[in-house]
Amino acid sequence: MRIDELDTPVLVCDLDVLERNIHATADLCRTLDIPLRVHIKSHKIPEIAHRQLAAGAVGVCCQKVGEGEVMAAAGIRDILIPYNIVGAAKVDRLLRLAKRVTMTVAVDSVETARGISAGAAQLGGNVRVLIELDTGGRRCGVQSPAAALDLARQIVGLPGIDLQGVMTYPSRLEAKPFLDETVALLRADGIPVNVISGGGTGHEAASKEIGCTEARSGSYIWEGLTRVRSRDDLDPARCPLRVVTTVVSVPAPGRVIIDGGMKTFTSYPPIPYGLCLEHPELRIVGMSVEHGHIDSSDSSHRFRVGERLSFIPLHGGMTTNLHDEMVGVRNGQVEVVWEVAARGKIR
């Protein structure tokens, strides 16, 4: 089947570009001499994760326990969830996962660690733990090296907790003093630091430079070696994802309506949503839930109902999350239809 025989809207992935991206970041990390851990939240598809591992990644990242369950069921053996896993129900699932695969999580409070430890007291087993450091990302994480040491001291002896080191996001040069001081404090206190996990697509070199033992990257598979921040960064040679749509209405001059809106493209970030491959001069100027509103005034082409238009979406991870399947194509030919197996795993 060819891409133009697929009913629309449909999420399509150009496999040549995808594979180039997978290998480019794997090669970059090899050159930098830093292990790559790939974040599957960007695609949620086990086979893509396996291709990333085959290219050299040392393990995967998931953001939810449910994503980890999908990846473990697909045979993946090393999973990091850089997230505070809180609550007995999730801890129970986490501990069961930890009996099947190498399982690491982040914590930034003694409450999170105690919750995991309490679960382990009942269920047995243990979980590898990294202390999350807020080195400027202003999300989760302890606020200072002293606070990291304080937390490490409180949790290092907890049953079921296997403290392995620290993590941060994103990796930036400014984070180095925080990281260095934390590692020194922990080691001076006899606490092992085997792992220093850094992250962010485009931050792989920074991860190496600030002394990380691994670099977590995810969105590179949709964006190439550096982050896409605006429509001008969208390039079919480095962005493999396309939302293929059909024109359903050309109601007035300069106005074209396609059969995908916020529930197909996501509304993040709002406007300009994406780049049209066939007609880069088109601008998506708004979206209803199921309609895409296009301003075609800059185009000399006369659009007609039934015509197909393909868009590179601006945020691959958010777009993928809306789709039950993704169609992999090569030279316009369908090669694989993937279930987005970890989609919707909100817990």
Place this chain on the structure above:
Amino acid sequence: MRIDELDTPVLVCDLDVLERNIHATADLCRTLDIPLRVHIKSHKIPEIAHRQLAAGAVGVCCQKVGEGEVMAAAGIRDILIPYNIVGAAKVDRLLRLAKRVTMTVAVDSVETARGISAGAAQLGGNVRVLIELDTGGRRCGVQSPAAALDLARQIVGLPGIDLQGVMTYPSRLEAKPFLDETVALLRADGIPVNVISGGGTGHEAASKEIGCTEARSGSYIWEGLTRVRSRDDLDPARCPLRVVTTVVSVPAPGRVIIDGGMKTFTSYPPIPYGLCLEHPELRIVGMSVEHGHIDSSDSSHRFRVGERLSFIPLHGGMTTNLHDEMVGVRNGQVEVVWEVAARGKIR
């Protein structure tokens, strides 16, 4: 099971509020003496649609053929898709639906109508059709009464097309001249106008006033009788939907992180995302994909990891679309767990 025993994040619906909303709009339309057609894209759950029908709605609206298939399979007999159905694959499914239920669609071009007619020539059967009028919504729709007449003349005789009238969105008083003139032109030309379909939650009275034969409303089930436009409009007595979350980190003074972000709440509309029921003084100031970033500086409460916070999301329809299930509760007790059966039906 009680609501506080559910693992988070979880999408919860207060059934008392939902039922009040269902009956309030049904009663309003009865008082206005205008039939109500309910749009299921807001919830995508067959049993909610059945409750709306039991309260007096005359039929449902879907936005995608796939949504129509889910509703037909759940026993719903009268479905309008106010959308141009374009392409042989979808027309084929539409015609099969039309053999099982009363099936109506919108068209605004002869191309769309010819596509349906061509399918009917092969598969048999026919589809009820409304001509979509752009009375100011600036989305799809013919641009003038003369254009409506022109289109009606071209399609009224097409095999498989059962032209029933016209539709518009949203219903506004300014639309009346356009509607009146169109209906007069069509009738003078011998073309029947049995249906004049108007739409929009909060526009029911306007639908009646401009002469519509039915009012399409959907988001009223999440919002009550009028549209929610800002955080100030969110009221637990009229908004039944809640995203129940858990605090996973309190990393710094004034900062609270919850276990739901853009993939749980949707990013539309961006900020303020929702209202916290337990602590209305909290402000969601940002969202990562899986983290909600809350500014708690206005609160005197000392938040702790593991605490649960419930939010009324700002856009019920977009939020529901991210969840595989919705939990119906009454007085804090779980009464039903619904599969969001028509979620992800993008085609």
